[in-house]
Amino acid sequence: MLRWIIFLVVYLIFDLYAFQSFKTVSKNNWLHTFYWVVTALIIGNFVFHYYGFNRRDGFSHAHAYAFGFFVALLVPKAVLLIAMISEDVFRIPLAIYRYFIEGDSTKGNYFASRRQFISKMALGIAAIPLASIIYGIYKGKYNYKVLKYTLHFEDLPEAFDGYKVTQISDIHSGSFDNMDKVKYAVNLINEQESDVILFTGDMVNNKADELVPYKNVFNKLKAKDGLFSILGNHDYGDYVTWESDEAKHQNLEDLKELQKEIGFDVLLNESRFLEKNGERIALVGVENWGVGGFKQAGDLKKASKGIDENDFKILMSHDPSHWEKEVINDNYNYHLTLSGHTHGMQFGIEIPGWFKWSPAKWRYKYWAGIYKEMGQYINVNRGFGYLAFPGRVGIWPEITVIELKKGVELA
Structure with missing residues (x-):
């Protein structure tokens, strides 16, 4: 039980971070709600099928698809997470330098526009593994x-x-x-x-x-x-x-x-x-x-x-x-x-x-x-x-x- 709690807490922290790229690009609350509903359904289905799972009890089609959709969710979000962390590694030290060394507090628009650009690029890149994994699940496994x-x-x-x-x-x-x-x-x-x-x-x-x-x-x-x-x-x-x-x-x-x-x-x-x-x-x-x-x-x-x-x-x-x-x-x-x-x-x-x-x-x-x-x-x-x-x-x-x-x- 404890490891599942740790897993969910860590995943939520990372997902909140990855969500920033999504939120930066779109301010539509309905779209934000859709993002979290899909996430909750996939994670919930994964936990439902794998909580207490023992491979020696057998591996069903339901287990396979729960795992497959979890991978389809995880990989694109990992791309977003990496992009946001990389952006902060660049952005935060530069903002501190400009504020304290240059005394410049007028660069907020620059950072906002840069973050929006990085977010759009990250979402575009993340769409590639998402589409590939979905294709792999529905078509690729029979692409002889x-x-x-x-x-x-x-x-x-x-x-x-x-x-x-x-x-x-x-x-x-x-x-x-x-x-x-x-x-x-x-x-x-x-x-x-x-x-x-x-x-x-x-x-x-x-x-x-x-x-x-x-x-x-x-x-x-x-x-x-x-x-x-x-x-x-x-x-x-x-x-x-x-x-x-x-x-x-x-x-x-x-x-x-x-x-x-x-x-x-x-x-x-x-x-x-x-x-x-x-x-x-x-x-x-x-x-x-x-x-x-x-x-x-x-x-x-x-x-x-x-x-x-x-x-x-x-x-x-x-x-x-x-x-x-x-x-x-x-x-x-x-x-x-x-x-x-x-x-x-x-x-x-x-x-x-x-x-x-x-x-x-x-x-x-x-x-x-x-x-x-x-x-x-x-x-x-x-x-x-x-x-x-x-x-x-x-x-x-x-x-x-x-x-x-x-x-x-x-x-």
């Missing part, structure tokens, strides 16, 4: 992008020259709230006509029954050489409370079975061979392995049992920290690793081919897209779904299509 890459390997078997792999990751089916958009994305995946579809973990947020309404959507996925999947950290049900260990275990078994009913071959520290014209490539799937407190059930050695060191290998591993900590230094050469997990934090700025930034880079060295180390590649998929924040801003849901080519990439 097909990202295509061509990767060259000298030791790729000749029969697999031009082989196309579609990767999807982090479906988080319990977060969806628009069946038609998910159907559209499944059709988009099928339109790529890839040879194989690989899913790299986090089918659900917590419970297998989240997938049930979408089973007859995802079972429309088709690929000539089949569908393969692995488990992500959320698939184990570790983030909610279960009435017994048996119930938790059964949930995982149910999830595996649902994926099989969809058509996925679930790889649990296992491998398969994809064969074509008498040649083969190895597909290796490990269970979740991640640093920072995440489950480390993945066993690379066990998964690669029966695979020759000289086989061309595609590894499916949910968390890219596994690639960094274990895979690239392994004696086996894993030509291509496919991961997800980071979501690109569902927020960032990307100009394809030019610029890529997200707060995710502060947590993960490899957080989105293609990377190459020691002659090995990893693709970190930005995710198909979303979690917690019910939207995406600048980091859009991704369907990755990778074409394998034999030979050396031309400069």
Whole structure:
């Protein structure tokens, strides 16, 4: 209770300060009332849903939207707050200097007009994240992008020259709230006509029954050489409370079975061979392995049992920290690793081919897209779904299509 009181008092103090920019630009009392009514509704809804909240009790759509609207309110006001504080850092010392040193008390109009200018500029800037977040909540989370890459390997078997792999990751089916958009994305995946579809973990947020309404959507996925999947950290049900260990275990078994009913071959520290014209490539799937407190059930050695060191290998591993900590230094050469997990934090700025930034880079060295180390590649998929924040801003849901080519990439 005390922390919520502190939170509300601190927020109110900061909000009163940020409100000064709004008040400076407009003297309309009705507009001021609207400002505070909207603030009270959003903050009240946030407190209502999160007071006493325990993540282990589950995370509903209502929780997600309460959090999303709180972020939509907080970020623009943070811009206003920073602008007003910065203005006062300049304005107050200068006013004191002019009053006591220059004996000039006639500059009030200058300061008033300057503050009005700063306020207008701050409001204009604050409107950008506000509009972006609202768009991200209502449109951005289903703004699917097909990202295509061509990767060259000298030791790729000749029969697999031009082989196309579609990767999807982090479906988080319990977060969806628009069946038609998910159907559209499944059709988009099928339109790529890839040879194989690989899913790299986090089918659900917590419970297998989240997938049930979408089973007859995802079972429309088709690929000539089949569908393969692995488990992500959320698939184990570790983030909610279960009435017994048996119930938790059964949930995982149910999830595996649902994926099989969809058509996925679930790889649990296992491998398969994809064969074509008498040649083969190895597909290796490990269970979740991640640093920072995440489950480390993945066993690379066990998964690669029966695979020759000289086989061309595609590894499916949910968390890219596994690639960094274990895979690239392994004696086996894993030509291509496919991961997800980071979501690109569902927020960032990307100009394809030019610029890529997200707060995710502060947590993960490899957080989105293609990377190459020691002659090995990893693709970190930005995710198909979303979690917690019910939207995406600048980091859009991704369907990755990778074409394998034999030979050396031309400069």
